[in-house]
Amino acid sequence: MPAGFQCFNASGVLTFEALDYIGRVLGRIAIVGANGPGSIVDAGLLAGTPFGIFxxxxVSTGLNTYKTVTITINGSTLSWTFVDGSTAGNSPDGFIIYGLK
Known part of the structure; x- marks a missing residue:
């Protein structure tokens, strides 16, 4: 007999099964663009496949002038930098959620 795990919503639509990924959030970092690039160290990043989402x-001025955020994870260190967009732009404010897949 097959075995597994599946969850369905009230309408009978499959919403989760055993082959789906469930990530684990390790933390949230507030980013103030005016402060420039930065990094944090979290040993938890070593426990699996890490991810980071900005x-x-x-944005302090128009949305047409901004810099994008690049996230790099190397070992237990998560770093972020700002990459110029199509114009000189401003560094955006926001937050990074990071964790393990």
Whole structure:
């Protein structure tokens, strides 16, 4: 007999099964663009396959002039830098959620 795990919503639609990924969030970092690039060290990043996602909250001037955020994870260190967009731009404010896949 096959075995497994599946979850369905009230309409009977499959929403989760055993082969789906569930990530584990390790932390949240507030990013103030005016402060420039930065990094944090979290030993938890060594326990699996790490990820980091940037969420934009504001830009100090028009949305047409901004810099994007690049996240790099090397061992237990998560770093972020700002990459110029199409114009000189401003560094955005936001936050990074990071964890393990």
């Amino acid at each position: 969420f934009l909250t504001s």
